[in-house]
Amino acid sequence: MLSTFKPALDPVIADFEKAYPAIHVNVQYVPPGTSYPNTLTTEINGGNAPDVFYTNPGYVQMGSASLLTLAKNGKVADLTSQSWSGDVPQIARSGFELNGKVYGLPLGGASSGLIYNETEFAKLGLTPPTTFSGVLQLCRTIKADGKIPIALPGQFGAFLPLSLAMSSVYVSTPDWDSQLAAKKTTFAGTAGWQTAMQEVSQMNRAGCFQPGAVSSTTSQAFQLAASGQALMYAGPTGALGALQAPGVTFGAFPIAAGNTTSTRVMSAFGDAMAVTAGSAHEAAAIQFVDYLAGPDVATPLANKAGDISVAQANSAQLPTSMTAFASYFKQDKTVAFPSWLGAGQLVSISTAVQQVLNGGQGSITSALQGVDRSLQS
């Protein structure tokens, strides 16, 4: 299991063992990054896979250890007959289903936008903007107040253009992912991606990011946001679970496009639990996964990890920190997690962001060509 889930999952496991005394859950937590997929892949290849394990849906998010890649290779059990399998949100099904069969439990969902320090916003009389020009104005106001507007982890800054692209790419071309898969379009040849990168460049020019943002690591950017030096953090809303500071409340809001009506948000069910096919304890493993899917367990577990549960996404009843996203879920203004987006693509988009921050407007096309090359390979 990913170590970031430890605080949320440990109490759940304790409760499960009380409810099912015949089953003992021996959990191994592994840090995120490449350690987790490497460990999992080695265990699967060595015939020593855990009975239940965490992975990412689709084919590429966790490389060869992604849920559907494993399903294709017969490594994970078919969970279609479980009562919760019908609840997998429509928007996420393509990442969990193969040939009409469900292979994983969506553990939690995240969205895209900016995480902000609600406490400081209230003190300064600021409100989340509803237009892109409002975002730029907000940056100028915060900067004039001597604070850093947005902490951007430049070494891993892909989520910023991705958030912007939800509106600039997918509103006009909802089937952009299919077009990309069919090699009918490219990043560099898509006006929406050019717009998203231009907006990153505009934000940079408006002084939105901290000095030295290009080389900033995730932990450095996190530190700026947690310490109150930066009032916003550019990353997935899942970071809300980890971003904590005494006496401070954090929330999240979507990055608005030109206007509210054309704004879309990502609905990414990127966390999945799977059961190893043919595991010696398959029945017990499925019982544990069923327990995680239970209504009293799934929502607190997802919320503690900074995510939203399947039930919350389906009903648009989001946790308080994410109420700004509720109307988008209600009005179906959500975009699925891009099917082409894996660890390698996140790196190449982050590289493109660094290029844009260093080179300005002129480098946008070459930066996007770099993403195209990475995807082709």
Add this chain to the structure above:
Amino acid sequence: MSTAKPPPGTDAREETTAAAAGARPGPAQPAGPGRRPLKGDRAKSPVPLWWALPGVAFVAAFIYLAFFADAWYSFTNWTGTGPAQWVGLSNFRGILTDPIARGALWHTVELTVAFVIAANLIGLGLALALHRTVRSRNVLRVLFFAPVVLSPLAVSYIWQFIFSYTGPLNGLLGSVGLGSWKRDWLGDPSWALWTVLVVLIWGFTGLSMTLYLAGLQGIAEEIDEAAAVDGASTWFRLRRLTIPLLAPSVTISVTLTTISGLRVFDQVIGLTGGGPADATETLATQLYQQGFANGRAGYGAALGVMLTALIAVVAVAQVLVLRRREARL
């Protein structure tokens, strides 16, 4: 110094070779056939050769078998799980045509050349400075050697903080009136690679210094003194006596720095992660990125084969050339 001083009548150059190669200091063995064990001696050895079998089997299983398995996978499209399909030379062609991989190769070469020159010059300079004259030389030797024993990855994270825009380096520049020199050292593509180089040199120079010190201690003091009495200047003695007698140390240090430069990984991952915009990608970081993060195990294996071949060719060529030069000297 005095421990490795050869007794009168012994070839000082041979003694230097032994000292630089890490031989135990002590009275020199007489030259001649008695120095090496003969076949007959080996046969009478109380330690049977088969005792080495567990070690040989271990090395064969975990080094050679792994290498040949990696070489086989380099001709496949293996993703890390599932079946591997034979794709011939496609991975190698991909590496040669991919601008990021080509850039990584170029950065590796740039970094290695600069690193070998700088680490050896600084290491030699430190060794000469701390060989005899400085009273606190033992303390200074320990201080300069200390970075060698520290984890390169952990140390790189500390350097990451030092070089960050709001870090101590820029703070220092600002406080001494050099505010215009402040920059995002790791975020500026034209500076990032050289920043990695600084950390690499800092981490390795101590070892280079130790290798040269070992060589210097094998050189008889009398030779230098005799040349000084004959009126040779310090520069002349350094150029014509000390450096030629240090040839074995040069061979070892240059070879080790070359290998360390070619396989540089920890410092890049800890400082820049290969960025900004691939400006510090090296062959080793690309191998990791492609093979593990991108799930292209076959392609990563091909990068591994290329990196191994590059290190082997360069290191062997270097040793051959330098050994030949040693023989001439």
